[in-house]
Amino acid sequence: MQFDFDAGKYAIYVWPAFALTAAVFAWMIADSLGAARRWRREAERLQAERAKREARGS
Numbered sequence: 001m002q003f004d005f006d007a008g009k010y011a012i013y014v015w016p017a018f019a020l021t022a023a024v025f026a027w028m029i030a031d032s033l034g035a036a037r038r039w040r041r042e043a044e045r046l047q048a049e050r051a052k053r054e055a056r057g058s
Helices: 008-057
Strands: none
Touching: none
C-alpha cells in the first residue's frame, strides 16, 4: 500500500493541522503520565503514613 502525501493547494493548511494535532496528543499523553506518577507517589506516601500510624497504635 502506498500513501499519497500530496495535499495539493491545501497543503499549507493540512500539514500544520496534522503537526498541531500530533503535538497536542503528545502533550496530553505526557501530562497524563505525569499526573499518574504524582497520584501514585501521593498514594504511596499516604499508605506509608497510615502504616506508621498503625504501627504506633499497636
